[in-house]
Amino acid sequence: MPGLETRFSGTVPENYDSGLGPFIFERFAEEMARRASDLHPSSVLETAAGTGIVTRRLRDRIPPQCALIATDLNCPMLDFAALKFDEDESVGIEAADACRLPFDDGAFDVVICQFGVxxxxxxxxxxxxxxxVLKPGGTYLFSVWGSWNDNPFGRIAYSVGAEFCPNDPPAFYKIPFSYHDAGRIRSDLKDAGFDEPTIDTLTHRKALDDPALFARGIVYGNPLGEELVERGIDPDVVCNRMAEALRAQLGESMPVKAMLIAATKP
Incomplete structure (x- = not known):
């Protein structure tokens, strides 16, 4: 999506962190940080770090002497992430493009990316x-979402947007669920030069105890809110409809499914 990096500004980081984090990101972030810690790294790079949901958990788990750098294209997201750390905590926060990283060859033991690729x-x-940027034998840990069928909140988010724009539905909520074929992931990683990756499926049910907060995250914590404004549609109206649809279709809890991939540099 062209210009996506410019749309995570204003109140988006706050709504992303508070409205999406507790519902769909935090549990997977804890697992990602645990697996990274189990590798006993001396240096870790995170790409597409967003508001630092994984970064905070990494810093809590890995030893203080382990270098940790969190990067993202979106400076407002990184500014929000920086607020989660005290001045004496060793966390480097830098704007960087994951497709053109400004780091030396072989600089890190572990590279991490949660729901960014x-x-x-x-x-x-x-x-x-x-x-x-990985050292020989280093590990790339990243996660992707399963399909809409496995994550019905994504399908609902798209469908509600389509109710308001039936002739040209906002496409954002197609992207996160577009890369879940294990065979393709394996092939892409091997083509890049990684060893055969391991792919674990992680599934859980998340209590939907505050659909209105989740709906606000879905609309205002992503580019959808700005796109609705550009189309002359009140995002608050969409938020109300989103919360209603989440309650009606999901009830008190929802299934959430992701894949966590570990690939090693030869």
Missing amino acids: MFFPDRGASYAEALR
Whole structure:
């Protein structure tokens, strides 16, 4: 999506963190941080770090002497992430393109990316860059969403947007769920030069205890809200309809499914 990096500004980071984080990101972030810690790295790079949901958990788990750098294209998201750390905590926060990383070859033991690779305009380049900055034997840990069928909140988000724009529905909520074929992921990583990856499926049910907060995250925590304004549609009206649809179709809890991939540099 051209210009996507410019649409995560204003109140988007706050709504992303508070409205999406507790519902769909935090549990997977904890698992990602645990797996990274189990590798006992001395240096970690995170790409597409967003508001630092994974970064905060990484810093809590890995030893203080382990270097940690969090990067993202979106400076407002990184500014929000920086607020999660005290001045004496060792976290580097830098704006960087995952497809053109500004780091030396072999600089990191682990590279991490939670739910970011689906958005990269050149996925092959992003894999090549992750491989380049890893030390030999280093690990690339990343996660992707399952399909709409496995994550009905994504289908609902798209469908509600389509109710208001039936002739040209906002397309954002197609992107996150577009890269879930394990065979394709394996092939793409091997083409980039990684060893055969391991792919684990992680599934859980998340309590939908505040549909209105989740709906606000879905609309205002992503480019959808800005796109609705550009089309002359009141995002608050869409939020109300989103919350209603989430309650009606999901009830008190929802299934959430992701894939966590670990690929090693030879």
